[in-house]
Amino acid sequence: MSPAVKIGLIGCGRIAQLVHLDVLRRLPGAELVALADVDPRRRREASRRVPGTAAFADYHELLARPEVEAVVICLPHALHAEAAIAALQQGKHVYLEKPLATNLDDARRVLSAWRDTGVVGMIGFNYRFNALYQTVKQYIQEGKLGELVSVRSVFSAAPRALPAWKQQRQSGGGALLDLALHHIDLVRFVFEQEVCEVFAQLRSQRSEDDSAVLHLRLVDGLLVQSFFSLSAIEEDRFELYGTAGKLAVDRHRSFNVEITDPACAHRARLGRLGRRMWAALRGPYLWDKLLAPRREPSYRAALLQFVTAVRTNLAVRPNFQDGYRSLAVVAAAEQSARTGRMVALTGLGEEDSGGRAQTVRA
Ligand SMILES: NC(=O)c1ccc[n+]([C@@H]2O[C@H](COP(=O)([O-])OP(=O)(O)OC[C@H]3O[C@@H](n4cnc5c(N)ncnc54)[C@H](O)[C@@H]3O)[C@@H](O)[C@H]2O)c1
Known part of the structure; x- marks a missing residue:
């Protein structure tokens, strides 16, 4: 196996402080080397807990660091797609907390940025x-x-x-x-x-x-x-x-x-x-x-799977397509709640062309 994967953590908020920082600084095969958060208080707290890491207010600066091979993204949901795409464009492996995006158009943009890159794109369905x-x-x-x-x-x-x-x-x-x-x-x-x-x-x-x-x-x-x-x-x-x-x-x-x-x-x-x-x-x-x-042991187990996939170059599940398919169900649920009708999911497996939801009956 390759040496320890150098990881950047983007978003040092509640879940990162409760889980990801502790898990990542002890995870075999991983080295937490950089942190990013716009909030100086959270950035300081994270740096205090993992001394020696580079800390950034702007995650694009973290992504520009060549030594960072992989990122774990724990941002507010509306920033997921944009951050994942920026990381993929820099050739980083990505562990993205759910959801893949907040809507299917953005989710498809993430899938298309990921397609053919050869990097690991894992979604945080840790359970x-x-x-x-x-x-x-x-x-x-x-x-x-x-x-x-x-x-x-x-x-x-x-x-x-x-x-x-x-x-x-x-x-x-x-x-x-x-x-x-x-x-x-x-x-x-x-x-x-x-x-x-x-x-x-x-x-x-x-x-x-x-x-x-x-x-x-x-x-x-x-x-x-x-x-x-x-x-x-x-x-x-x-x-x-x-x-x-x-x-x-x-x-x-x-x-x-x-x-x-x-x-x-x-x-x-x-x-x-x-x-x-x-x-x-x-x-x-x-x-x-x-x-x-x-x-909750599954947080560590999921992140270990991510790091192992990066080190061994193996495909991993749940991946970004799994993230898309579950998000498509949420989009259909929202359509159902708006219309008061049952919604059928059609075109399953056609994420790139848009796996559509269709209202079928009351
Ligand atoms: N898998 C699970 O069971 C589980 C559990 C809890 C949270 N989560 C996920 O973790 C993610 C974060 O949730 P949270 O509860 O920690 O939210 P949070 O609001 O506490 O943390 C988000 C952090 O992102 C920072 N941030 C905001 N904009 C930024 C930017 N542009 N650049 C850098 N940092 C920025 C904020 O300052 C904050 O510290 C969400 O995706 C959530 O769904 C997953």
Whole structure:
């Protein structure tokens, strides 16, 4: 493998201070060499935590540094496309926090800047790397739930003061871009299928579009019903119903996935739960979780995958196309919320020519 990848961090705000700085300064195969943030307080705080890094107010100066091989972008959503394109034009590998962009036109500009560059373009759908969701995927592949019938999910965050850009949709705010994108990606990841129909409703209480309800239909007919909110409790939950059982997982509260058989055999279930808890306590996931920044091991795992892909020149998922496809579902959801109608996603797989959304029925 090549020597450590020299990384620049663009955007040293809340998540970078909570997660990325700690992860990147300890990540094997990576060396954090430069930081950029327009806010001098955040820049100073980041420099204090990783002494010896070059610090810039303007990220273009960071991108002009030849020693920076790769960048991790943690900017407000409306700046994602512009920053990713600037980094790609300088030949840098890019790890871009979600979303790829705030609209599909900008997202297509990112894809076209990335196409044929040969650099890594990874999107920050880190939860794919959480062991719980990887177990869910494995159980589905093994057919443990029989034939799948339906899926319910919730991703909500406790109310907190949001930065101004997160309060308006135009600057990238709202539950769809912040939270729903993660579950849309997980649905694509776990079931290995695309979303073909979307119905959505939005509600603005504390900030614009801070809650959303989504109904998705996947290509094979599976129905997914989801609730997202920036103004409720901390919950990140999936429930999968099949003919042979139900599987439930809550990223904040579970040590393992919980399977309920269709007959609700309580005693057997409790026994299995006890054995699973015991296995979890002895297993690596609990300890990874306790030791991880924000108690979430997938941030580190995703960034390690990015660095490994850069060093080994291997293709990586989730990539910018995954970012585009999930964003297309959000665009369809917004169209549905505006029109009150179901929206079909057509032209899947044709990102460059525009994978279109089409209103189909009330
Ligand atoms: N994957 C996850 O689970 C997860 C969790 C939280 C946040 N995020 C993502 O991380 C990103 C940042 O979110 P946040 O909550 O840290 O936001 P934030 O507002 O706290 O941080 C953004 C930072 O960017 C800086 N900035 C603004 N304009 C700039 C510019 N032109 N040049 C340089 N710096 C600039 C701001 O000063 C701020 O420090 C978003 O994309 C968000 O979706 C992802």
